Amino acid sequence: MTIKVLGTGCPNCKKLYDNTKKAIEMGQIPATIYKVEDVKEIMKYKVMTTPVLVVDEKVILKGKVPSPEDILKTLFNEMLNKNKG
Amino acid sequence: MQIFTWFADYVAYNLLHLEKGRHLTNAIHFFIEDTSKIFFLLLVIIFIITYIRSYLTPEKVRSILVKKGKNVYFAHLLADLVGIITPFCSCSAVPLFIGFVEAGVPLGVTFTYLIAAPTVNEVALVLLYGLFGWEIAGIYILSGEVIAFFGGIIIGALKLEKYIEGYVYENVSTEVDLEVEDVKITFKERVKESFNYTINLIKKIGIWVIIGIGMASGMHGWAPTGFLAQIAGPNNPFAVLVAVLVGIPLYSNAAGMIPVVSELIRLGVPIGTALAFMMSVTAVSLPETILLRQVIKPPLIAIFLGIVTLSIIFTGYLFNFLIP
Numbered sequence: 001m002t003i004k005v006l007g008t009g010c011p012n013c014k015k016l017y018d019n020t021k022k023a024i025e026m027g028q029i030p031a032t033i034y035k036v037e038d039v040k041e042i043m044k045y046k047v048m049t050t051p052v053l054v055v056d057e058k059v060i061l062k063g064k065v066p067s068p069e070d071i072l073k074t075l076f077n078e079m080l081n082k083n084k085g
Numbered sequence: 086m087q088i089f090t091w092f093a094d095y096v097a098y099n100l101l102h103l104e105k106g107r108h109l110t111n112a113i114h115f116f117i118e119d120t121s122k123i124f125f126l127l128l129v130i131i132f133i134i135t136y137i138r139s140y141l142t143p144e145k146v147r148s149i150l151v152k153k154g155k156n157v158y159f160a161h162l163l164a165d166l167v168g169i170i171t172p173f174c175s176c177s178a179v180p181l182f183i184g185f186v187e188a189g190v191p192l193g194v195t196f197t198y199l200i201a202a203p204t205v206n207e208v209a210l211v212l213l214y215g216l217f218g219w220e221i222a223g224i225y226i227l228s229g230e231v232i233a234f235f236g237g238i239i240i241g242a243l244k245l246e247k248y249i250e251g252y253v254y255e256n257v258s259t260e261v262d263l264e265v266e267d268v269k270i271t272f273k274e275r276v277k278e279s280f281n282y283t284i285n286l287i288k289k290i291g292i293w294v295i296i297g298i299g300m301a302s303g304m305h306g307w308a309p310t311g312f313l314a315q316i317a318g319p320n321n322p323f324a325v326l327v328a329v330l331v332g333i334p335l336y337s338n339a340a341g342m343i344p345v346v347s348e349l350i351r352l353g354v355p356i357g358t359a360l361a362f363m364m365s366v367t368a369v370s371l372p373e374t375i376l377l378r379q380v381i382k383p384p385l386i387a388i389f390l391g392i393v394t395l396s397i398i399f400t401g402y403l404f405n406f407l408i409p
Contacts, residue, residue: 007176010176013176039179039183039379039380040252043183046184048144048180048183049142049143063143
């Protein structure tokens with residue numbers, strides 16, 4: 001699983017990155033996490049609010065900073081959906 | 086708001102058994118009354134605004150502006166009104182700007198929104214309403230809206246598209262999807278999310294509000310009336326100018342500045358000067374400006390900052406003239 005956190009570098013974006021890292025550790029999810037700060041790169045995802053969480057090139061959430069527990073739930077749901085499909 | 090006076094009466098005289106009429110008692114009474122009132126208002130008003138916001142995403146705002154904004158003045162008015170309640174984290178300024186321009190929202194309308202969103206700041210609104218009542222809070226909203234409306238119109242009329250970084254237009258296509266899919270969130274989740282956001286925001290700014298009210302309480306009754314009125318009062322023609330220049334770099338501490346500003350007014354600083362100071366603290370954000378540099382070239386940044394600063398100074402003098 002490839003996870004990207006998009007954000008121009010404000011405190012919210014850093015917090016989402018940290019919380020996502022914690023979620024990955026908590027759930028022992030096999031994932032690589034990247035932080036994307038380049039505006040041109042961010043715009044490819046057609047988003048207008050940051051921070052954004054992208055899982056395998058799909059925008060999962062934007063403009064919010066959920067707790068590590070909530071991110072973990074979202075990640076598990078994504079994995080379940082993928083296995084079904 | 087009488088209930089907060091009763092609450093402060095109860096705590097100061099019945100629980101703490103303070104002697105009535107002393108300076109220290111007055112300061113403590115003032116601190117309890119203002120803190121309880123402001124935290125109550127912050128909780129209620131930020132929650133309501135956040136809840137309304139959850140229905141009005143930037144994607145929806147963009148779609149409304151493109152579809153309903155055929156008439157330019159109407160589009161400016163729409164952008165202005167929507168700016169009161171929509172989210173504005175300074176780090177979203179750049180993606181938002183590109184998203185608007187991509188979809189064909191005119192530059193002037195985009196700027197009206199960019200000015201309106203941070204200028205009318207809900208925390209400042211709560212504090213003004215709590216400390217001075219609805220008239221002053223209303224003046225604050227109205228002047229912010231007027232600045233954003235005309236600021237955007239001027240920028241639109243100057244035809245400044247050449248000062249936007251080229252790559253912004255590279256993506257412009259008719260492909261921008263304006264159909265906004267309704268986010269499927271239940272009422273319960275919406276309420277829960279709005280509540281969490283409100284609590285987090287209050288946690289973040291709470292300490293500044295308390296410090297601010299604490300400083301104001303300290304000044305309450307002790308600071309010599311007339312001293313400040315002499316420096317920043319109606320007789321100093323440069324007061325508004327200085328207030329705005331001092332206010333601009335103070336961006337991050339907006340929440341804590343306002344209780345102090347309220348005390349300044351009590352001590353005789355004219356309302357226009359105080360209002361201009363507060364607006365410059367909340368409206369002109371240096372971090373946001375630095376981020377905007379990624380999409381707009383320095384001349385447009387200078388014009389943007391210039392228009393906003395001049396408008397705030399003008400508002401300050403206008404209100405000093407109207408409400409001396």
